Amino acid sequence: MERALYGEDGFYRRGERPAEHFRTSVHASPRFAQAVARLLAEVDAALGHPPRLDLVDVGAGSGRLLALVLAAAGPDLAPRLAPTAVEIAPRPDGVPGAVAWRSDPPASVTGLVIANEWLDNVPLDVVEQTPDGPRAVLVDPPTGAETLGGPPPGDALDWLARWWPLRAPGDRAEIGGPRCAAWADVVGRLERGVAIAIDYAHTREARPAYGTLTGYRDGATVPPVPDGSCDVTAHVALDACAAAGERAGATATLLTTQRAALRGLGLAGTRPPVELAHRDPRGYVAALCAAGEDAELTDPGGLGGFGWLAQAVGAPLPAQISTASP
Known part of the structure; x- marks a missing residue:
């Protein structure tokens, strides 16, 4: 997975952009970036309007999110804003x-640090339960053919026991230790502020029995063959990442959904009143379009079902999302 995504000829190393292969919130509507801009303004206020305010996008792809937030930033914020894209592609x-x-x-x-659909691309190992315990799933990169190898190392077994216990032979788990470490590294870089991971997610109480490893290419799901031809992704154990972030210094934690968070940030998706069509036809059409975009971003069966992990260091969690329930 590491080589397929980030090796010399890997999927992302050669400059592939997520929007070319699957739909992200950033590309679904500029209203997502506008919500992030409102979130950023609240973080800025909580920090006392520092002379330099960082906005870091981890896994920035094309840089579109930062460009849209910059455009939405008000005159009081824009001169102090220091946007940074973290991305291995040129x-x-x-x-x-x-x-x-x-x-x-x-x-x-x-x-503020935003990691939108980043952790799902942090490489990990897959294991399968056998009568003799968990065994590593080995894969032939050119063909995707799978075989079972030996038992995973002790730290992986410890992670499995705590976060994804396997029960029946044939059950699979994706060992999220590398994602926990990656997220802890992000949280550990916060002097003061908030870090938010947004991703496909599951919790210990509802892990999928056979895992979530998937491939994406040109807008379609494909077998996750790690040959560099497709995006290889797996859903994120955000609850495990939350615990890792707390060990790294997070002083406040929130686990919620994108639907709840974006609604807290003003994306209600409410259809405008029909009377507006008579008074202001253009305004009605604009409001109707905005409602449709909000609906897509907050659809619990789609983008709205994404998990949001928000963790703060030396600052409160933003009030607009801290009262959000999943």
Whole structure:
């Protein structure tokens, strides 16, 4: 998975953009970025309007989210805003000059970190339960053919016992230790502020029995053959990542859904009153379009079903989402 995604000829190393292969919230509607801008303004206020406010997008893809948030930032915030894209692919054309482009997160962050559909691409191992215990699932990269290998190492077994216990032969788990470590590294870089991971997710009480490993190419799901031709992804154990973030220094934690969080940030998806069509036809059409975009972003069976993990260091969680329930 590491080689297929990030190796010399890997899927993301060669500059593939997520929007070319699957629909993300960022590309579904600019209203997602506008909600992030409102979230950023609340973080800024909680931090006392520092002279420099970091906005870090981990797994930035094309840089579109940062560009849209910059456009939405008000005159009081824009001069202090320091946007940084963290992405291993080369900087694409059209990214605003104010956006720094780097392959790893800054060492210190005061502000907001957004990791939208990043953790699902952090490579991991898959194991399958056998009568003799968990065994590693080995895969032939050119063909995707699978065989079972030996038992996973002790740290993986410890993670499984706590976060994804396997019960019946044939059950599979995706060992999320590398994602926990990656998220803890992000949280550990926060001097003051909030970090938010947004992703396909599940919790210990409802892990999928056969795992979630999936491939995406050109807008369709495909077998997750790790040959570099497709995106290889698996849902995220965000509850385990939350515990790792707390060990890394998070002082407040929230696990919720995108539907709840975006509704807290003002994306209600309410259809405008028909009377508006008579008074202001253009305004009615604009409001109707906005309602449709909000509906897609908050659809519990789609993007709205994504998990949101918000963790704060030296600051409160934003009030607009801290009261949100899944």
